[in-house]
Amino acid sequence: MARILLAEDEEILRMLVADTLEEEGYSLEEAADGEEALKKMLEHEYDLILLDYMMPGYTGLELIEKIRKHPEKKNAKIMMLSAKSQAADQERVLSAGADYFMAKPFSPIQLLEKIKEITGQDE
């Protein structure tokens, strides 16, 4: 089953997403700030990375930049979770290197559906 990394500083959202995804059988790892997220991303392989736009340490955009510099990570799939939901913001996020965008607040079901879609594609 797919391996997912969640980088999000809000404890409650981490818990919520973890519960939702683990119930569906996904294997989830968590990071609470930018540095931890970067470390995990470099050390492990993930099928999908969920990144919060704003975190202590590195911001989501900064993280994407750093990750894309590594050739073997160039193709990691990244979904940005962001409170900024305007079309312009979405575009900016996608052109900075994220593959997907999910606006906050999102419902756990919404997120789950989207993830199934993304990870299902490979199987």
Next chain:
Amino acid sequence: MDKYKSILLEKARTLISEWTKNDRPVTHREVYKFLHSLSGTAPTIGLTELGASAACLIKNVQEDSDETWLKDELFLFLSDLLTILYEEDANMAASGTGTAAGGGISKQLVVLIDDDTALLMYIKDELEKQNYAVIAFAEPERAAASLFDLEPDCIIIDVHMHSRNGLDVLTDLKRQMKKRFIPVIMISVDSSKATRMKSYELGADDFIPKPFDLDEFFVRVKRQTEKKRDIDELVMIDELTRVFNRKYLRDSFERIRAQIIREKQHLSAAVIDLDHFKKINDKYGHLAGDKVLVRFADLLKRSIRPSDVPFRFGGEEFLLLLPKTEAEEAKKVLERILAEFSEVAFSEGGESFSCTFSAGIAQFEDYMDYHVLMDLADSTLYEAKKKGRGRVLINDSSSPARKKVLHVGIIDDDPIIRTILQDLFRKSRLSKRLEFDIRLFQDGMSFLESDWYGDGKDDEFFIILDGVLPEMDGIEVLKKIRQLEDQKRYTVIMLTSRKSEEDIAKALHYGADDYLTKPFKLAELESRLQHLIKRVKHIEVPLKSTDI
């Protein structure tokens, strides 16, 4: 979702608590972070209102600024959010016990009189879960004084009380309530035939032996309150004075209004309030008071034309609609009635007394609707009272409407609660006629040391008192309040902790007029206040406008 909600609420509470207790000022940056977090997370876990409030507030906060807020201003700024946080807390607590949601001013009111405080609390709690409003008295004497003003939908009395026998209370009640229908249920450990017979003979509507089965109890209470509701709806005439009651007022007004507009006629409305009526009741008893009301109503009916319509608004207030009449003429009519009425000598217990009334008249203009006309007549009435009573005034648009002031004291060491309660009163729809003078106190000493509560002989006070206070505890403060002169002017609602039955019993015993367990729903508090405010002089609590 509940577990996430608890955590979020806990975190929010902790943070706000820190901001409260810490002397260190709070920066915009911190507030931004808090609101941002809330607006992102709360809606995701189902706390949509909270999220929306945060999202709205955040627009006024600067993300990158180290500028600080003054604590009071901060809480004021956050007051909506704090209120919602508090409500959510109350919802969470309530969902554990299955309490019915929502307050609402149209709940039926049950009055309980029993000196067994444990049982009192239990029944009150259970009845409230059934969505009744309940006011409980551990002292029968206190109850007797308030019953009329509260106008309950049902009264439950214990037969065997230490200071007074419940059957005596029943006898008094029936004597005073001659013409009013309020169902009374007796409860009693002694269910001997003699006691049952006595109860029914004295006029009780039902008799329930203790210990009783709760389900059966509810059904029997419901039967009585429904009967009352049905009767109330059928009756358009006030039982005592035989003039129309306020239920008929709205329909009647609309009909008359349509007619006078069509026929291009004038219309005047006179609001009449008997002077010092509560003093008459207190001094000579409610029976004497009723005689005065009946006499006034008779005189009124005799002195008006067939097209004039009199209503009793409740208590000692009447309304007279005079179609085809201009204000000047209406004034003459009322002045004649006033002259005659003040000559009447009432006698009670060997003493003789008389009574006058004050009246405010407003003339209808095309642009007015029901509320505008009534408000105008009302404020004119207040002018008449202020000018010395015993007179009839016509609305003079140059004088501002002055309302009666109700002093509200909020004594709680938690600044959040103080803010929320202050907000409740400020935004309140509790009464059109009252202005609230709100004072906040963070402990018992600062309240008792202030001279705010001793002012003025006519002033009325509502005190919301936290049971748990630093240094001097809530019960001590309550005791001190109850030692003050002119007790009836002080209405005290205690905020108690859910877990402490002993504290609740003490609160009732030492004379709290009501108690609420924390965390409470604001709608619930509002509902209680609505009922208790009825006891304040010259105040009529407006029903929802669709009811009138």
